[in-house]
Amino acid sequence: MRTAPAGEKADEQATEPAPRRPLWRLVTWRDVLAIVSFLAVALFVTAPLWLNLDHELRDDPQDQAFFEWMLAHGARVLTDGVYPFFSDRMNYPDGVNMMANTSVLAVSLPLTPVTLVFGPHVAFNVFLTGALALTGTSWYLVLSRRLVTSRLAAWVGALFCTFAPSMVSHAAGHPNIVSQFLVPLIIWRTLELRVPGRAVRNGLLLAGLLIWQAFINLEILFMTAVGLGLFCAVLGLVRRKRHRGEVLAFLRGLSVAAAVTLAALAYPLSVQFFGPQSYQGLSVYVRSFGADLGSFTAYSTHSVAGNTDVPLKLAQNPSEQNAFFGWGLVILFFGLILWLRRSAAVLTLGVLAILFGAMSLGPRIYLNGKDTGVPGIWSFLHHLPVLNSAVPTRWAMAIAPVVGILLALGCQRAADLVRTQPHTRGPIRVAMITAVAMALVPLVPVQLDTVRMDPVPQFVTSGEWRQFVDDEHTVVTLPLPDSSYPDPLRWSAYTGQDMRIAGAYALLPTQNPQDPADRTAAFQPPWRPTSGLISSVRQGNPTPEVTDARREMTLADLRYWKAAVVVLTPQTRDIEMLRTMSDLLGFRPTWTDGVWMWDVRHLVDDPDAVLTAEAKS
Numbered sequence: 001m002r003t004a005p006a007g008e009k010a011d012e013q014a015t016e017p018a019p020r021r022p023l024w025r026l027v028t029w030r031d032v033l034a035i036v037s038f039l040a041v042a043l044f045v046t047a048p049l050w051l052n053l054d055h056e057l058r059d060d061p062q063d064q065a066f067f068e069w070m071l072a073h074g075a076r077v078l079t080d081g082v083y084p085f086f087s088d089r090m091n092y093p094d095g096v097n098m099m100a101n102t103s104v105l106a107v108s109l110p111l112t113p114v115t116l117v118f119g120p121h122v123a124f125n126v127f128l129t130g131a132l133a134l135t136g137t138s139w140y141l142v143l144s145r146r147l148v149t150s151r152l153a154a155w156v157g158a159l160f161c162t163f164a165p166s167m168v169s170h171a172a173g174h175p176n177i178v179s180q181f182l183v184p185l186i187i188w189r190t191l192e193l194r195v196p197g198r199a200v201r202n203g204l205l206l207a208g209l210l211i212w213q214a215f216i217n218l219e220i221l222f223m224t225a226v227g228l229g230l231f232c233a234v235l236g237l238v239r240r241k242r243h244r245g246e247v248l249a250f251l252r253g254l255s256v257a258a259a260v261t262l263a264a265l266a267y268p269l270s271v272q273f274f275g276p277q278s279y280q281g282l283s284v285y286v287r288s289f290g291a292d293l294g295s296f297t298a299y300s301t302h303s304v305a306g307n308t309d310v311p312l313k314l315a316q317n318p319s320e321q322n323a324f325f326g327w328g329l330v331i332l333f334f335g336l337i338l339w340l341r342r343s344a345a346v347l348t349l350g351v352l353a354i355l356f357g358a359m360s361l362g363p364r365i366y367l368n369g370k371d372t373g374v375p376g377i378w379s380f381l382h383h384l385p386v387l388n389s390a391v392p393t394r395w396a397m398a399i400a401p402v403v404g405i406l407l408a409l410g411c412q413r414a415a416d417l418v419r420t421q422p423h424t425r426g427p428i429r430v431a432m433i434t435a436v437a438m439a440l441v442p443l444v445p446v447q448l449d450t451v452r453m454d455p456v457p458q459f460v461t462s463g464e465w466r467q468f469v470d471d472e473h474t475v476v477t478l479p480l481p482d483s484s485y486p487d488p489l490r491w492s493a494y495t496g497q498d499m500r501i502a503g504a505y506a507l508l509p510t511q512n513p514q515d516p517a518d519r520t521a522a523f524q525p526p527w528r529p530t531s532g533l534i535s536s537v538r539q540g541n542p543t544p545e546v547t548d549a550r551r552e553m554t555l556a557d558l559r560y561w562k563a564a565v566v567v568l569t570p571q572t573r574d575i576e577m578l579r580t581m582s583d584l585l586g587f588r589p590t591w592t593d594g595v596w597m598w599d600v601r602h603l604v605d606d607p608d609a610v611l612t613a614e615a616k617s
Helices: 010-015 029-051 060-082 112-118 118-146 151-163 165-170 183-194 198-212 216-239 247-276 293-296 326-339 342-362 392-421 422-443 487-494 529-538 546-559 573-585
Strands: 055-057 366-367 370-375 450-452 474-478 563-568 590-592 595-599
Touching: 010 563, 029 055, 029 118, 029 151, 055 060, 055 342, 060 112, 060 118, 060 487, 112 118, 112 546, 118 183, 118 392, 151 165, 151 392, 165 392, 183 198, 183 216, 183 247, 198 216, 198 247, 216 247, 216 342, 216 392, 216 573, 293 326, 326 342, 326 392, 326 422, 342 392, 392 422, 392 487, 474 487, 474 546, 529 546, 529 573, 546 563, 546 573, 573 595
Parallel strands: 474 563
Antiparallel strands: 055 450, 366 370, 563 595, 590 595
């Protein structure tokens, strides 16, 4: 970055890269200290998981179990050579489309040694903590090497990009979303496409990053692409006269990147959108998730200034607190835009942040929990292909990197003024430190909340299940796994997915007999009589009369799932579920290694077996 008096060449300062230094070279003690700080904060945020290995995330235990299962899948891909893009280890016999379910193969494959040695539960902790630490390191290196010269400015920007309220809230269950360590690298390599004479090299480097990110989280990749596309389009128009060769060089490099990326991802994406168990967009319910307009000036439950009541009234769930910047940062954001307004890049970033904020409001705009009746711009977009698979409230999460970059640019401008105008040193330092502190201190993250998880039963850990279940049969749990009972996913992950389970907590196509054309995503398999009955009993509803018709439907379900055993662990309303299943099957279970178990192989494998009152007698 060129140093100039305040107000001179402001646009050039914000758009021209810093002197070219490789990201990994010229590492100083300040760089080491910054990188260590990111790891320290990541460990602080995730410390409850490390200090209590028998705990799980309180706000989103179902997604933690899901990603532990995905980590076991990645290990199985390497050790057993199984097909990576589809699995029948869950939701048998229909299976799960792994590309349509954020299989995080780009993380689960490298973490295979950790998963095999320490188990998927510890591997999840490594995944989450490493995602935060690496994201901070990546932002710092890109900011300090390519955008600003002040290490402190880069550190402040990277710290916010990594530990913004939206990032910490998603850390409570979505490690794939907080794994944004490739985002700053993608931004850097995209801007480098404008360098003439390096179209092939720059295009290949960008393509490699895009392919890598596609196997971590496509939603983050899509948001990054939208933001970068708009930014580059605007800056290309602004700079076209003073930098005539940039547009052509950029388009050449982009063509190489696009061709290589599409060629590499053509097959995986075809599996995702057209393969077995693919779906067409999220449900209308999820597509209506919008950020409350009041949440932008509120504080998250994951920030020191937050409380336990107000934020949860402004978000769909604790993990989706995607705005919550607070008044201090909102004021600082517009102050920085005003201060750096001579820069086209800064103005473009400001417009992008406002656009992302408007998109995050969803189809209808809410203010402090009340429907204003005003439609949002998302109401015109959420029906479009690709966009119908995005959760609108998460567009607010895309504001955090924009704010982080503006913070770095603002701190750099203050440092330049201090250097070039020594007589203003005191007031500028006081003003900048005060403004940044008032904006960021209330957003300091707190540790993630955890609760003791139900242990994996000895029936699974001892390998007792292998005496009953082979590769042609499944374990049917009561209730079947769903968003409220994800424990069986962890059991399967503990066995390295050798144990196949019926049911699932995953994104699966809706199969509505009343609307066969509906292929939107649901978070559990289609309803079946037995799973629906047991779920109803677990929810506290009265147990209906067990008739021969219900018994026949239960037998049909068990055969559909190829059940070997039905198991029930001690839990809420376990006695009611035990009685119901015993009445359906006509015999009592046996207590085996911490579970009640019904051995149903003689019913499932014998095509002549029946379940009726007469057969029982």
